[in-house]
Amino acid sequence: MEKEDEPKPDGARDKERPSRRAEILEQARTLFLDKGYAGTSMSALAKACGIQKASLYHHFPSKEALFVACVTEGYDVATRELRRIMNDDELTHEDRVRCALAEIYKITIDSHVGRMSPLIAEVSRQIPEVARAFHDGFIIQQHEIVNAIIDAGIKDGAFVPQDRLGMEHLIFGPIVTLSISRQMFTGLDTLETVFPVEQVRDSHCDLILQLLRKRP
Amino acid sequence: MEKEDEPKPDGARDKERPSRRAEILEQARTLFLDKGYAGTSMSALAKACGIQKASLYHHFPSKEALFVACVTEGYDVATRELRRIMNDDELTHEDRVRCALAEIYKITIDSHVGRMSPLIAEVSRQIPEVARAFHDGFIIQQHEIVNAIIDAGIKDGAFVPQDRLGMEHLIFGPIVTLSISRQMFTGLDTLETVFPVEQVRDSHCDLILQLLRKRP
DNA sequence: GTCTATACAAGGATAGAC
DNA sequence: GTCTATCCTTGTATAGAC
Numbered sequence: 001m002e003k004e005d006e007p008k009p010d011g012a013r014d015k016e017r018p019s020r021r022a023e024i025l026e027q028a029r030t031l032f033l034d035k036g037y038a039g040t041s042m043s044a045l046a047k048a049c050g051i052q053k054a055s056l057y058h059h060f061p062s063k064e065a066l067f068v069a070c071v072t073e074g075y076d077v078a079t080r081e082l083r084r085i086m087n088d089d090e091l092t093h094e095d096r097v098r099c100a101l102a103e104i105y106k107i108t109i110d111s112h113v114g115r116m117s118p119l120i121a122e123v124s125r126q127i128p129e130v131a132r133a134f135h136d137g138f139i140i141q142q143h144e145i146v147n148a149i150i151d152a153g154i155k156d157g158a159f160v161p162q163d164r165l166g167m168e169h170l171i172f173g174p175i176v177t178l179s180i181s182r183q184m185f186t187g188l189d190t191l192e193t194v195f196p197v198e199q200v201r202d203s204h205c206d207l208i209l210q211l212l213r214k215r216p
Numbered sequence: 217m218e219k220e221d222e223p224k225p226d227g228a229r230d231k232e233r234p235s236r237r238a239e240i241l242e243q244a245r246t247l248f249l250d251k252g253y254a255g256t257s258m259s260a261l262a263k264a265c266g267i268q269k270a271s272l273y274h275h276f277p278s279k280e281a282l283f284v285a286c287v288t289e290g291y292d293v294a295t296r297e298l299r300r301i302m303n304d305d306e307l308t309h310e311d312r313v314r315c316a317l318a319e320i321y322k323i324t325i326d327s328h329v330g331r332m333s334p335l336i337a338e339v340s341r342q343i344p345e346v347a348r349a350f351h352d353g354f355i356i357q358q359h360e361i362v363n364a365i366i367d368a369g370i371k372d373g374a375f376v377p378q379d380r381l382g383m384e385h386l387i388f389g390p391i392v393t394l395s396i397s398r399q400m401f402t403g404l405d406t407l408e409t410v411f412p413v414e415q416v417r418d419s420h421c422d423l424i425l426q427l428l429r430k431r432p
Numbered sequence: 433g434t435c436t437a438t439a440c441a442a443g444g445a446t447a448g449a450c
Numbered sequence: 451g452t453c454t455a456t457c458c459t460t461g462t463a464t465a466g467a468c
Contacts, residue, residue, distance in 0.1 A: 020433085034341060035254070035338075035341075035342075036252055036253070036254055036255075036338040036339075037252070037254075037255070038251070038252055038253075038254035038255035039252075039253070039254035039338065039342075041460075041461065041462085042461080042462065042463085043460080043461080043462095051433095051434070051435090052434065052435055052436080053462090053463090054434080054435070054436080054437095054463085054464080054465095055433070055434050055435075057462090057463065057464080058433060058434075059433090062462080062463080063461095063462070063463090117334070117396055117400060118333070118334035118337035118338060118396070120400045121334035121396055121399045121400045122251075122252040122255065122334060122338060123252075124399065124400050124401070124402060124403070125250065125251075125402065125403070126251075126255075128403055131400055131401050131402075131403070131404060132404065134400070135400075135401055135404060135406075139397075162423065163419040163422070163423070165412075165415060165416060165419055166416065166419025166420055166422065166423050167423070169390040169393070169394065169416050169419075169420060170386060170389075170390055170420065170423055172390075172393060173386075173389035173390030173391070173392070173393040173394065174385040174386055174388075174389025174390070174393075175389070176389070176392075176393040176396070176397075177385070177388060177389040177390075177392040177393050178385065178389065180333055180334075180337055180392070180396065181355075181392075183337045183340065184333060184336045184337045184340050184347055184350070184351075185340065185347050185351055186340060186341065186347075187340070187341070187344055187347070188347060188348065188351060190351075196381075199381060200381060200382065200385050203379045203381055203382025203385075204382055204385060204386065206379070206382065207378065207379070207382050207383070207386055207427060210427060211423060211426060211427065215431065236451080257442075257443065257444085258443080258444065258445085259442080259443080259444095267451095267452070267453090268452065268453055268454080269444090269445090270445085270446080270447095270452080270453070270454080270455095271451070271452050271453075273444090273445065273446080274451060274452075275451090278444080278445080279444065279445090
């Protein structure tokens with residue numbers, strides 16, 4: 001159990017060109033998302049990168065280490081915009097909810113990180129550390145930001161308090177499920193009618209705000 | 217002594233002895249859910265069944281066919297209770313929603329069929345027919361039943377109409393996500409505090425009914 | 433850092449005895 | 451219907467030349 005990670009790039013200076021390692025990770029993420037962990041071979045990854053299989057082992061000591069790197073890197077970038085929205089004092093509380101939801105839809109459906117749930121489920125027993133990293137580094141971050149946005153609205157009297165746990169699941173549940181459904185049912189002709197992103201998002205947002213708004 | 221010439225039940229409707237084939241499917245479902253499709257080998261399955269690998273091929277022509285059988289069989293049983301609730305005229309509309317939600321939580325979190333989403337996502341591109349079967353035979357069935365329950369409530373003036381697509385996602389989203397989260401984060405010590413089934417279910421149900429109930 | 437070549441295990445699937 | 455034995459492919463990973 002020895003860690004053999006490359007030194008992390010602190011700034012712009014690199015003792016090693018980021019190109020190759022970064023490209024391997026990029027291709028790996030795409031393949032893992034498409035074929036699953038066990039379904040992705042190092043040969044297929046090498047071919048996707050245009051190099052030989054053995055060369056992969058110069059950058060990563062094992063397939064498992066490579067996968068861990070895929071899953072644990074890049075969370076900060078994913079939630080950066082969300083943090084900005086949370087602190088944007090020029091937005092009303094309702095608009096902050098709308099913008100945050102739109103951003104979470106974007107992250108969860110479009111980004112590699114957001115689409116990793118089925119992948120994590122596949123390997124969670126085999127490589128428990130990826131579940132922990134995904135949970136602490138990604139899931140919890142998002143939940144905390146959304147909670148902060150709602151708390152601010154309650155504090156200012158714009159929102160009515162609701163059960164916290166239920167609201168979290170009501171907000172994130174439909175988004176995660178939509179993302180996974182779209183992965184499950186890629187290729188079905190009914191995909192865009194049963195799982196259309198914009199339409200679900202807008203309707204979802206309206207219903208959430210119905211619950212948060214003060215009523216006479 | 218080992219002759220299994222069972223006295224065939226007259227006029228019975230058993231197309232085939234359930235014993236061996238059924239046991240293989242049962243073990244396969246457990247292994248596929250635990251290790252994924254590519255991560256489950258025919259050798260491991262044979263060992264779990266206590267037979268030799270070659271014997272599996274007497275019952276199923278290939279691993280893929282075996283998997284398809286795992287995914288396509290058993291939907292009727294899963295949604296039977298849900299159908300009963302829909303038609304139970306002794307329940308109020310609110311109670312029908314409560315019972316239906318409780319049943320969907322049970323199906324989605326406890327049953328093999330309900331926990332298959334990550335698995336379907338893994339193989340959907342490789343074996344498209346399983347996605348179709350899962351969608352038509354399971355997902356759509358549940359949605360239609362829930363829609364019927366809500367429609368009945370609207371018709372009787374107990375519920376206020378809400379956007380249909382949004383409500384579907386608001387109802388199923390948190391349940392599916394909870395199921396997958398519990399699969400992803402099995403083993404995390406915070407599992408029961410962040411993803412507790414009963415608590416989420418009750419809170420979820422209350423919020424849904426807030427949206428459906430008529431307000432002054 | 434990347435290559436060719438290779439070690440060695442495990443994968444899916446088949447043949448044929450019983 | 452289950453077994454043993456086997457085929458061939460693919461898997462991860464390593465050795466060593468350049």
